[in-house]
Amino acid sequence: MLRRLTPRARPPTLFLLAALLLALPAQTQTQAQTSRRDTLRVVPETLTRILDPHFTTSFTTRDFAYLVFDTLFAMNDRWEPQPQMVESWTRSPDGLVWIFTLRDGLLWHDGTAVTAEDCVASLRRWGARDALGGALLAATGSLEALDAKTFRFTLREAFGLVLEALAKPGAMVPMMMPARLAATPPSTPVTEMVGSGPYRFSTAEYRPGDRIVLTRNPAYRPRPEPANWASGGKVARFERVELLAIPDVATQVAALTTGEVDYLERVPAENLPTLERNRAVRVQVASPTGFQGIMRFNHSAAPFDDVRVRRAVMLAVNQQDYLDASAARAEFQRRCLSMFGCGTPLETDAGMPRGPDLAAARTALVAAGVDFSRSITILHPGDAPGIAALGLVSQGLLTQLGFRVELATMDLNTWFGRRNRPEGWHLFHTTNTVPDMQSPLQNPFLARGFAGWPDDAVIATQRAAYAAAPDAAARRAVAEELHRRAAEAGFYMPLGQFVA
Structure with missing residues (x-):
């Protein structure tokens, strides 16, 4: 995470929320009087069009929601x-x-x-x-x-x-x-953004996919406790927050350097040396656990409706290739086969294949009767560099395994819609923050009904047993066996852990 320094800047924490709320003192002004000094301009990795916090797992939606709700x-x-x-x-x-x-x-x-x-x-x-x-x-x-x-x-x-x-x-x-x-049906996103949080959504200034504007809520009463991660008093120290879409990384970096924007959520590692030499810019890792890279199979579409095919591809994965594509610096990378993330209380690699082994993977695919003449379609959000990099690595890997591969390139908002429809694709990639993945009930990729649609009655029973477990030791024992089952069933393949 990157941000431009100001004389009274504070360091960011895991959530973008903290950087937005705790950076500069606010002054009582009308919107027309609000100066540049009282406005925080933020460039997320992508600017979501889905604002409903109950409708998507997008962490850009989550960060927006922490400000409004x-x-x-x-x-x-x-x-x-x-x-x-x-x-x-x-x-x-x-x-x-x-x-x-x-x-x-x-x-x-x-x-x-x-x-x-x-x-x-x-x-x-x-x-x-x-x-x-x-x-x-x-x-x-x-x-x-x-x-x-x-x-x-x-x-x-x-x-x-x-x-x-x-x-x-x-x-x-x-x-x-x-x-x-x-009361809006869960299958329909809420479009009116009325919360009770420290910032109000400016409907009049909203430009979907281009700009989200928030203004300080003068009626908000922060809790008296100091802010601590997601908890405590949320003191709105800016009069105005603008979330801006700048798709081109070079333009983002230039805007940060000149002070046109104040904060970049994620920047490719090759841009770091330039920014680190700039005294007006602070480069800081905001989350020590970072992100988990994810390869998700479409369990409803051949050939990945066959667990043998899913496991064969998992066996071929070399996490280092994905880590190098996502976070070029070694200090930002961590090989990790745990669906719950590494550095978390439930970390385990139970059930995961011990690869990479391309030869064994090819043999397993042939034994499974894979029809290599049929194309594999990867959903590819070209405007989300962190996710797109993973797809390019998988394109090369699947080609080495003998598949014909098609990258279906689209913008991220289209990608969110496409992945929720079972037809027309075989793989997608994504990243999620490790805290979002750290337990059987928090990890959305272990749930029945989530995009990819694994369906395992034993996993459903184990998730219920985890929830009912009387203490941490009992929960860990259940989580270990659940992880083993999900890995052996090829629910998805972790691609390593990284910060960016």
């Missing part, structure tokens, strides 16, 4: 859930009844009060889209508002991750929205 709980840097919109809560001795009371003075951006009914509706909508949220709701007998500020979960079975679910930091985050918006 708020959550009931949030994680600190020790992975401990902390109250955010919640003032107090109780848990019954058997762990089945949870009652939550909201803070005083919470307001939506349209001026109406945040109510428990809003939160119940938001949780139901989130749970219909998110793997961890779905597991929580599956264990829930009833979820109801008791009064304007209080709501209750009554579980039908043990679920050991209630607060962890409500504090989930990765997409899809359980963001709260008014009940009228949460």
